[in-house]
Amino acid sequence: MQPHTDDLTAFFNMLKSLTAxxxxxxxxxxxxxxxxxxxxxxxxxxxxxxxxxxxxxxxxxxxxxxxxxxxxxxxxxxxxxxxxxxxxxxxxxxxxxxLRLGDSASLDKARQLLPPRIAQGDGEAMLQMYELTKDITWLKKSAGKKFPEALYILALEYDRDNSLVPTGQTPSEAIDRLLQMGAAANFPLAMNWYTNRPQVTQFPSLRREWLEKTAALNDLYGVLKYGYALGHDSEGRDPEYGYAKSYPFSYGLIWLVVNSATEYQLHKSASVFLADLGKEMSQKEIDLALGFAQTWKDTHPPLSENRLTYHGI
Structure with missing residues (x-):
């Protein structure tokens, strides 16, 4: 028996609707x-x-x-x-x-998955092997591959326990080197920490450069710090970074943080700062600031805390 043409049409229409x-x-x-x-x-x-x-x-x-x-x-x-x-x-x-599940079957599966990736030089797999075994050798191998999270975590470990620092290096030198590599790889956590290291803070122009690079990645803390620096000290330059005040830019950046990250731990203090800043500005300046904020949002990646994927959270 041949299917009726109307039935075929209905069938194909149904398939088309289902696909859509x-x-x-x-x-x-x-x-x-x-x-x-x-x-x-x-x-x-x-x-x-x-x-x-x-x-x-x-x-x-x-x-x-x-x-x-x-x-x-x-x-x-x-x-x-x-x-x-x-x-x-x-x-x-x-x-x-x-790793989060942590039962023996899950950990065994992780042990099976990681060696082929490690053999291919995968720095993240080496970091995951460190998280699995807590053998710092794997963390150092991952950092040796310049995997950004590993560079930062190894700096944390050296800061926590100076005895882990290789012979011939001071803790400060070892930490600075790791953070500098992490910062050069555009890893915001490393950039924020490196910006506050003595070898950077003694050069205000270099410190401003790293802050601006971090903010340009739309790192939440970096944007907030940049906004604060542009909005502080109505009498002159920001005492920490040396910026001349720029209330519209400051307002725009902090407005982005306040209106985007409502659960951020610094949200309340940022809100207070924004309200106080607004009292010093005309409506025209505030409108300019909001336009700047929208342009910034449109031309940068989404705001992010840039937390570590697994370690310590």
Missing amino acids: LIAELNVLQENARNKGLELYNLGSFRASEPYLNIAAAGGDRAAQYALAEVLRRQQGSITEDAKKWYRLAAAQEDVYAL
Whole structure:
């Protein structure tokens, strides 16, 4: 029996509609993923959760790990809800999720996944092996590959325990070297720390250069510090960095922080600073500042805390 032409047309129309619906769902999931990870990276964990839920349920590994991290932070421990998402991410070979789970089966799987990547010179895999074994040799190997997080973490370890510093180097020299490499790799945590090291602070122009580079990456703390420096000291130059005051630029940068990162630990103090700054400005200056803020937002990556992926959080 031959199918009726009208039936075939209806069937193909249904397939076409279904394909369009799937495409629409994929777009929605991708948008939710991007928004969720943007908020997560900003430290806006409560706000990120509904978006991450959508993307994680759709199978996105990064969203699954981030959602598990949000739940862990909210509860102060790894709950069963968090474990559910860690397990799903771990099933897609997310090593950090395997480390968070921490059971013998998960750690064994991590041990199987890492050696092939290490053999290929993967610096992140070497850092993950350090997190798995706590053998600092792996952290040093990762830093030797100039993996930015490893450079920063090794500096933290040298600062915590000076006995770990290689023979022939002072702790200060070793830390400065690691931070300088991390900063040169545009790793904001290293840049923020390096900006405050004595070898930089003694040269105000160099310090300003590093602050501006960090802010240009839209690092949350860097943007806030830059905004403060441009808005402090109405009598003259900023005493810390030596900037001449520029209230519209200061207002614009701090406005971005206050209106983007509502869960940021420095949000309250930034809000107070912004309100006080506004009292010193005309409406025309405030309008100029808001225009600058929008231009900055349009021409820079999303604001981010740039936290470490796994270590110490």
